[in-house]
Amino acid sequence: MTQKYLLSIDQGTTGTKVILLNDKEEIHAVSYQKHTQFYPKPAWAEHDPNEIWICIQKGVQEVLSNGKIEPSQITAIGLANQGETVLFWDDLGQPLYPAIVWSCRRSQAIAEKWEAQDDWGAKVFEKTGLRIDPYFSATKIRWMMDEVEQVHSHIRDQKVRCSTLDSWLIWKMTGGRSFVTDPSTAARTLLYNIRTGSWDQEILDYLSIDSSWLPEVIPTTGCFGTTSQVAFCGIEAPIVVSIVDQPAALYGHLCTDPGTSKCTYGTGCFVYMNIGTELPDKPTESLLSTIVWAKGDKVTYALDGAIYSAGSVVDWAMESLSLFDSIDELQQWSADWHHQMLTTVDEHCDNPSNLWFVPSLSGVGAPYWNSDFRGLFLGLSHGTSKKDMAKAILEGIAHRVADVLDTMKNVSVHPMTVLRVDGGLTKNEYLMQVQADLLGIPVDVPSTSTAETTALGTAYLIGEACGWWTTEDLKKKLVKTKTYYPRLSPTNREGIRSEWTNLMQLMTKFYSKKISAEAKGGRSQP
Secondary structure (H helix, E strand, O other): OOOOOOEEEEEEEEEEEEEEEEOOOEEEEEEEEEEEOEEEOOOOOOEEEEHHHHHHHHHHHHHHHOOOOOOOEEEEEEEEEOOOEEEEEOOOEOOOEEEEEOOOOOOHHHHHHHHHHHHEEEEHHHHHOOOOOOOOOHHHHHHHHHHHHHHHHHHHHEEEEEHHHHHHHHHOOOOOOOEOOHHHOOOOOOEEOOOOOEEOOOHHHHHHHOHHHOOOOOOEOOOOOEOOOOOOOOOOOOOEEEEEEEHHHHHHHHOOOOOOEEEEEEOOOEEEEEEEEOOOOOOOOEEEEEEEEEEEEEEEEEEEEEEOEEEEEEHEEEEEEOOOOOOOHHHHHHHHHHHHHOOOOOOOOOOOOOOOOOOOOEOOOOOOOOOOOOOOOOOOOOOHHHHHHHHHHHHHHHHHHHHHHHHHHHHHHOOOOOOOEEEEHHHHHHHHHHHHHOOOOEEEEEHHHOOOHHHHHHHHHHHOOOOOOOOHHOOOOOOOEEEEEEOHHHHHHHHHHHHHHHHHHHHHHHHHHHHHHHOOOOOOOO
16 A cells, blocks of 8 residues: 655745654654845845745655655645735736745834824734734735835736735745635734634725635634646645644644644744633733644633744854854853853852843843834953853843743733743753743753654644544554753742843833933933
């Protein structure tokens, strides 16, 4: 009998990962294709959709070749996507402008104007679970409507579609037969009402967005169409899953029970806590609420907190500040710091260098929500070394994750007993140990074999949709992880976190005064 496989595609911010999974939940082949990041202006970020499509095709061809399998052996397909990244395209599938990436801040002015009008901020938060922010798709869409002539002319001629990347990719994969998305992705646009489960007409009317431009929303595990052999590497198979990358990672960690949580350490850090199938009557003001997946008419929600700068700060420290020559050098330093931590008694585990770093190079997300924040080193002296600064950067990332998870712990009715993590920075032993220390709970890091958490979560959902296994089957086979256990006493941990909180309060006060002074046409004072 011919072996069958599942094809899982994780289309991420910096590249596309493709995996083949067999019926024993084993990864058979993997491919990774990197695509170009475009930064035409400060705080702008774009992708070329056509380049991403080529990368997906190359990745699929590579796993078929390396895995020595035929296209006919693919049983089903799933796609994880970037979430908020959005584009306009014509009725032939040609992009009218580069895709505007989730991290792009070009629509800041549109967001601020919208937020300032009447009670729109509270209204949008209640409807979508999100804050009005250029992070999400809606203001990016409005910016393209205002600024891109190609978009404007196609709207006038009624030959336009608008979607997140998943819908465009599914359209390409199916040879133009399917124009669909799922609730987890729609929920990241700022246009989707997560309480009614539909595009919100009041928001669409305010932004002058026509619902006919937007894809149909169907459950996360459903029928997204069948791929075209001609368009998609000779494969003719059903697409049964489409999901945002962060919910896919949540599923990859099998955080399917309320109270379970994960953090992905990538370009930014993305924290999700599963809160079950019912939304609270009132949203939590300092956190976002979102849909993570929908199976039939059963929708699962999560609390969401984003830290905008994490891996990007490490890259900046290496490339712009030259604090270390390579990631390998940082890893070696971190291994030394980790060893020192494990041989230091609790009572002395404070912040001996008294050096702090706030990783907010492009604003700060949950739970502070201030787009004007910028990065800060505090405590520099003549004795400060490059190593000290690199160490403070890692500690700052851990503090920001702790900010979000402490807030979640305070508002959740479900106890948090462990944090499951994924992403490139989880290889840093020092960062992971500091994270456990600041949270006071164990941090579980996947073994190398399960490092493809987003693609794996997508594959788990595909196999479940195909009847190959159940979630309970998967939980019984959880792969062993490396666990970092907290070492600090509650008193010591609270002291360190209190100092950090004081620092963030100072930052908030400074930027509030700065904004106030600028609004009056004056000059801010510290």
